Amino acid sequence: MSVLDLSIKQLQEKLNNQDVTVTELVQAVYDRIRETDDEIQAFVTLNEENALNEAKALDEANSNDQLLPLFGMPIGIKDNIVTKGIRTTCSSQILSNLDDPLYDATVVQKLSEAKAINIGKLNMDEFAMGSSTENSSMQSTRNPWNTDYVPGGSSGGSAAAVAAGQVPFALGSDTGGSVRQPASYCGVVGMKPTYGRVSRFGLVAFASSLDQIGPLTRTVEDNARILEVIAGQDKMDSTSANVEVPNYSDALTGNVNGLKIAVPKEYFGDGVDENVQARVRQALSILEQQGATWEEVSLPHSEYAVATYYMIASSEASANLARFDGVRYGQRAENAEDMMDMFKKSRSEGFGEEVKRRIMLGTFALSSGYYDAYYKKAQQVRTLIKQDFDQIFENYDVVIGPTAPTTAFKVGDQIDDPLTMYANDIMTIPVNLAGVPGISVPCGFHPENDMPVGLQIIGKHFDEATVYKVAHAYEQATDHHKQQPQLGGAKS
Amino acid sequence: MSKISKDQVKHVADLARLAISEKEAEKYSEQLSAIIDFSEQLNELDTTNVEPTTHVLDMKNVMRADEPKDWISKEDALKNAPDQKDGQFRVPSILD
Numbered sequence: 001m002s003v004l005d006l007s008i009k010q011l012q013e014k015l016n017n018q019d020v021t022v023t024e025l026v027q028a029v030y031d032r033i034r035e036t037d038d039e040i041q042a043f044v045t046l047n048e049e050n051a052l053n054e055a056k057a058l059d060e061a062n063s064n065d066q067l068l069p070l071f072g073m074p075i076g077i078k079d080n081i082v083t084k085g086i087r088t089t090c091s092s093q094i095l096s097n098l099d100d101p102l103y104d105a106t107v108v109q110k111l112s113e114a115k116a117i118n119i120g121k122l123n124m125d126e127f128a129m130g131s132s133t134e135n136s137s138m139q140s141t142r143n144p145w146n147t148d149y150v151p152g153g154s155s156g157g158s159a160a161a162v163a164a165g166q167v168p169f170a171l172g173s174d175t176g177g178s179v180r181q182p183a184s185y186c187g188v189v190g191m192k193p194t195y196g197r198v199s200r201f202g203l204v205a206f207a208s209s210l211d212q213i214g215p216l217t218r219t220v221e222d223n224a225r226i227l228e229v230i231a232g233q234d235k236m237d238s239t240s241a242n243v244e245v246p247n248y249s250d251a252l253t254g255n256v257n258g259l260k261i262a263v264p265k266e267y268f269g270d271g272v273d274e275n276v277q278a279r280v281r282q283a284l285s286i287l288e289q290q291g292a293t294w295e296e297v298s299l300p301h302s303e304y305a306v307a308t309y310y311m312i313a314s315s316e317a318s319a320n321l322a323r324f325d326g327v328r329y330g331q332r333a334e335n336a337e338d339m340m341d342m343f344k345k346s347r348s349e350g351f352g353e354e355v356k357r358r359i360m361l362g363t364f365a366l367s368s369g370y371y372d373a374y375y376k377k378a379q380q381v382r383t384l385i386k387q388d389f390d391q392i393f394e395n396y397d398v399v400i401g402p403t404a405p406t407t408a409f410k411v412g413d414q415i416d417d418p419l420t421m422y423a424n425d426i427m428t429i430p431v432n433l434a435g436v437p438g439i440s441v442p443c444g445f446h447p448e449n450d451m452p453v454g455l456q457i458i459g460k461h462f463d464e465a466t467v468y469k470v471a472h473a474y475e476q477a478t479d480h481h482k483q484q485p486q487l488g489g490a491k492s
Numbered sequence: 493m494s495k496i497s498k499d500q501v502k503h504v505a506d507l508a509r510l511a512i513s514e515k516e517a518e519k520y521s522e523q524l525s526a527i528i529d530f531s532e533q534l535n536e537l538d539t540t541n542v543e544p545t546t547h548v549l550d551m552k553n554v555m556r557a558d559e560p561k562d563w564i565s566k567e568d569a570l571k572n573a574p575d576q577k578d579g580q581f582r583v584p585s586i587l588d
Contacts, residue, residue, distance in 0.1 A: 348510050
């Protein structure tokens with residue numbers, strides 16, 4: 001068993017007992033990346049020299065530092081999270097030369113204070129727009145369970161790196177499912193916290209009212225430990241909430257007796273693979289055996305979520321991405337006639353297809369004469385979608401369903417058809433629109449393609465503790481999270 | 493259903509500061525029309541008197557004291573600049 005297969009708790013025991021040094025651990029991570037990343041293509045930038053220096057400093061550190069929550073833990077960071085002095089590209093051509101960012105995102109600073117070690121930056125769909133990580137201008141990340149398949153997206157690099165055992169933990173970001181859907185496709189645990197739970201300062205904004213940073217890990221326990229570190233109000237993000245962060249690890253009691261689960265019938269409709277549905281029903285019966293009860297409910301506005309999301313997210317994106325203009329940083333087109341020509345050429349050359357499509361859609365929806373019909377209408381429907389959840393949570397503790405309608409699809413299968421691609425997000429998008437927390441945990445494999453299936457558990461605002469409790473209780477009753485891909489082949 | 497014309501696409505591209513070719517204008521006209529058509533389903537819902545949600549949390553007017561503090565130096569701010577002169581960002585001419 002490699003040190004890379006261990007949990008945070010196990011790794012820290014080994015470090016405390018001096019069975020392994022931080023340097024050895026970090027070295028093992030880079031060895032593993034070198035062995036596997038030609039195939040997986042998860043990392044866009046490695047931070048090897050800095051990481052090894054930090055590891056050495058930690059090995060020489062005093063014993064007080066060893067008590068810090070993530071002492072010596074190697075972590076990968078999605079490339080839309082700003083890292084001081086380490087290239088941050090959002091997997092976009094327009095930022096491909098942003099080699100020396102000026103500050104750390106709050107989450108990066110918190111990880112650093114907890115003495116975690118930043119291994120490098122992970123590939124993604126450009127500016128987090130996509131569900132397959134094929135929309136990266138850097139490389140196309142592959143699914144470690146079968147490299148003919150996509151890892152999901154947009155945090156595909158983060159999910160694939162954790163599934164391939166390159167890093168035990170990674171951060172992603174989730175605007176419409178971008179942590180949970182790749183977690184589902186790659187068979188790992190991925191959490192989107194409540195909107196406002198984690199500071200967005202230094203997360204390159206896609207859709208500001210929806211974006212949240214969340215951890216991807218192999219186990220629920222590790223996930224809870226990382227969220228404990230990165231959560232909390234931040235004066236640099238006025239949308240981060242002044243709500244106390246509980247000790248999530250304490251919630252992992254394994255006791256779900258008396259817990260009330262709502263199961264939306266809309267999450268088991270046409271288009272949701274029967275074998276995915278079967279895996280989720282099996283998970284519900286396991287939770288039932290543990291003393292939870294479940295009932296079918298309705299979230300009647302679910303069918304409108306995808307259209308609502310694409311209006312709101314694209315509108316916000318068109319405003320947020322206006323800052324990339326070739327003036328202060330990033331790529332500038334050459335041979336421009338004047339400043340306006342420079343803006344237009346830099347942006348047209350620097351942005352990829354999907355990003356331009358969404359900027360165009362958002363600009364249209366916000367333009368004079370169309371604002372009320374499209375943007376305001378979508379915000380009103382967002383209210384109805386949020387109210388669906390508010391009503392359910394008056395009577396139930398969590399909502400459970402599949403994370404995605406299918407398992408991973410093959411590379412190249414959906415990239416040409418935006419509307420089909422968008423439909424992948426039908427069960428993750430409502431969670432962002434309502435601002436509630438949701439997690440994806442592995443719940444077995446599809447019998448036909450042997451690819452992982454994800455179970456989604458959704459909770460009340462700021463009740464990540466209950467979400468983790470349920471996810472952990474289910475995980476402990478199964479062994480899906482212990483399975484690991486054999487790269488290039490079928491599951492072991 | 494609504495069709496976004498090539499001329500509209502070009503107008504939107506101009507607002508978005510994107511240069512697009514004739515061929516791209518055609519492509520966006522089709523793709524955006526398809527997405528807008530898809531979103532027309534929202535009109536099935538009566539949203540009279542429904543407040544729009546701009547923010548999911550009950551949080552309004554988050555205030556802080558307006559105090560100057562050190563952030564990044566001028567030198568740092570120029571570190572990633574595509575072009576600079578005399579300690580300032582340099583851009584192509586704005587006027588003829």
